Amino acid sequence: MFGILGGNKGHKIKGTVVLMSKNVLDFNEIVSTTQGGLVGAATGIFGAATGIVGGVVDGATAIFSRNIAIQLISATKTDGLGNGKVGKQTYLEKHLPSLPTLGDRQDAFSVYFEWDNDFGIPGAFYIKNFMQSEFFLVSVTLEDIPNHGTIHFVCNSWVYNAKSYKRDRIFFANKTYLPNETPTPLVKYRKEELENLRGDGKGERKEYDRIYDYDVYNDLGNPDKSNDLARPVLGGSSAYPYPRRGRTGRKPTTKDSKSESPSSSTYIPRDENFGHLKSSDFLTYGIKSIAQTVLPTFQSAFGLNAEFDRFDDVRGLFEGGIHLPTDALSKISPLPVLKEIFRTDGEQVLKFPPPHVIKVSKSAWMTDEEFGREMLAGVNPCLIECLQVFPPKSKLDPTVYGDQTSTITKEHLEINLGGLSVEQALSGNRLFILDHHDAFIAYLRKINDLPTAKSYATRTILFLKDDGTLKPLAIELSLPHPRGDEFGAVSRVVLPADQGAESTIWLIAKAYVVVNDSCYHQLMSHWLNTHAVIEPFVIATNRHLSVLHPIYKLLLPHYRDTMNINGLARQSLINAGGIIEQSFLPGPFAVEMSSAVYKGWVFTDQALPADLIKRNGSGGSILSLWPSPCDR
Structure with a gap:
């Protein structure tokens, strides 16, 4: 991927940058750039239109060649102040559409860095995005570094327009160091990146922010809409102890200054939300769809309170399903993870796979043996x-x-x-x-x-x-x-x-x-003890452990999607009037009950x-x- 061109001074090192566009699955997305007024469809930028390969490559090269810039930072040579040397700003160059190592929907671009031996070994780099639209940076790879070899940077992060950041975005080489083992030239940059992630605890968070901060659960209620939708603040008191959530900084409600105004879009640090790249995101949007369309229809089918009057109605969910209106189905059909339950052909909608115990006998669930x-x-x-x-x-x-x-x-x-x-x-x-x-x-x-x-x-x-x-x-x-x-x-x-x-x-x-037991499972064993209690650990890890820390790399896979799903849960599941309150025995006291149980956690x-x-x-x-x- 990278090779040295020429001798030891005034020559160049070639690199490969792998990235993905903002909405690789949205073929109607139009990407606008801030330099040169260039406009191109996302499908054209990233090679979806395979019939016009030449135009695709030229378009992608033109858009990215002068709109993404990288500066290498040395891990072995300092600038005279003890900080790693920063190289010259270099722009992406040619699109590499046929690179065999590319993953699904990924595209690679070449980049060349001026090189001399006085720079030392790169250990980090700054990147600037001059486009209006963000992109997902997958990796950067440098090969054949003199006296070193290959350096690989695993990035996996969204990069917004450079004006969105107070400090330039920085990425470190794929190595781990304890704080006292960090190469001296990188110590300043490691510290600054953690300061960026902590933020200053002020203001409302924006989509492009990467700030991890704490707050209490004060965003579940909506007292401005109705007094019946007011909920106590969970966390920060002995009366209602609770794990912390990620801070969003939204304005308080009019009727209750301690409660945060609900929003249709809940902030989470940008890298906690991979957009339309993972099936888990389809699931979170599916949750919203169920809350808005399916549950009201379900209630209509079985009565205002969605209660079953006969066992035959319950068995019907496994044998024949129920029918939803066409308009409700159209909102569900794009969500692949829901297709097993929500069919779009108008037949046997909401048909669930029967439990094995029901397959054996329709009355087997009534026995003491099955209960035990x-x-x-x-x-x-x-x-x-x-x-x-x-x-x-x-x-x-x-x-x-x-x-x-x-x-x-x-x-x-x-x-x-x-x-x-x-x-x-x-x-x-x-x-x-x-x-x-x-x-x-x-x-x-x-x-x-x-x-x-x-x-x-x-x-x-x-x-x-x-x-x-x-x-x-x-x-x-x-x-x-x-x-x-x-x-x-x-x-x-x-x-x-x-x-x-x-x-x-x-x-x-x-x-x-x-x-x-079912209510306890969902509210305490599941929501409280797995989702809610993990979120403050996610926040603390990102605030106090650098991406260079070995414990950070160990924990990161276990945190994947937690804040994303928790944010959607506060918006549509555990919020006042949400699915949990409508469906579960404790009703409006559901999450408050989990707070009482948390006292003994x-x-x-x-x-x-x-x-x-x-x-x-x-x-x-x-x-x-x-x-x-x-x-x-």
Whole structure:
């Protein structure tokens, strides 16, 4: 890709720059440049029109040849002030359409740098974009550097017009250094780049910004639109603790100066959003489409509150689907990730693939065996734990919520323990609990005051049988005391039954547990414990670890798309009146409930094996619930 042309002084090093246009999938995008008034279609710039190759190459070369400039920075020679030498500004030259190493939708351009031995070995470069439209810089490669060889720069970053930046964009060679190992000529540039990423904490963030800063969750509500859409600020207080999100700096609402005005476009640092280049982006836009078109139609099909009146309606989602209007389908059809669910031929729209348990038997889901199996193989195996204290106790403040100790007794359990006593089952680590009590009881009065929801707080005790399966023994259904929270809970214990009215009550009790577990999974296990808690780590990493730091490179792949999806979630999923509030039991209190659970979140408890050890107490039986690698 690169080669030295000539001798040791006054000669040139050839380089290759790989990039992608702003919208490589949008064939109607028109790219305008600020120099020379050049205008060309994106398809023409990047070779989509293969029938006129000559014109495509000439057009791309003309547009980019004097509109993207690069300056090399030395990692071994200083400018007399201790900083790496900066070379002369050099522009991209010829388009290289046939380069065999190019990835999908990537284009390469040659560039030549003046060279002499007094410059040393390049370790970074500045790049300036003089075009109106941004581009995605993939990489820069230098080969045959005298006394060195090849230098590769992995960039993967959006570059906007140079006037958008207070300091020139800089990229470093694909090497890693701890701070104290950084070559002296690069120390200043490493520090300046981190300062750029931190910003000054002022003003509203713009699309082209790359600033990582913290803020609280104060953008979920919309009090200016309706008092019913006001939501408390999450984070920054003991009442509502919460992980931090990325700061956008939008103006406050008129009615609540602590709340940020919602927006149809939520800022995230530019490199956290790859535009239309990844399937995950189609998913995030699909979320918005569902919120705006599909959910209202779904509600219309099944009634105002989108409730099912018959089991046949539920089965219909797996057998026949429902029909959506043509205008709704047209908005969904461009989203490939949704095609499996949303068909555009007008037939069997919203048809879901049937679960395997339904394929075996339409009533198999009603059995205790399936109920126990789903504690581990279902959506939320993250909460079940070995029962350590009997009867189960609450962690809620008794001065506020009174005595919330479980009313499940030994007699309730021992009739189904196969001759074992509760003490024997406890000592043998064979009793497990799925405890949704504390998370729900504190909000249950508010939830049950809603016109669309009625529920219980639940505790479920299960027994580990000799064959390794879990058998439900008892379900406790609790409501707040009618005289006030300080009087504790009013509880009822439901036991397994397979005949008469008791069997129906038992089935309904299991349904309450499943609903609670599903809500807990989405709001706490999924949203809170994976999405929300990771975002401040993404921010901190970019603020404090240089791209040259080995830990940064280790963490980067694990952060991919997190801030992007979280931003869309705050806009369409967990926002006031969003999909979560419309669909989930807690309604407008959904995210607030996750804040209450976050009070007990401990960082060091999250990873394995610490999580399993915590959920098992002193025993080891919870590990036995998961099959060994040989069994998989």
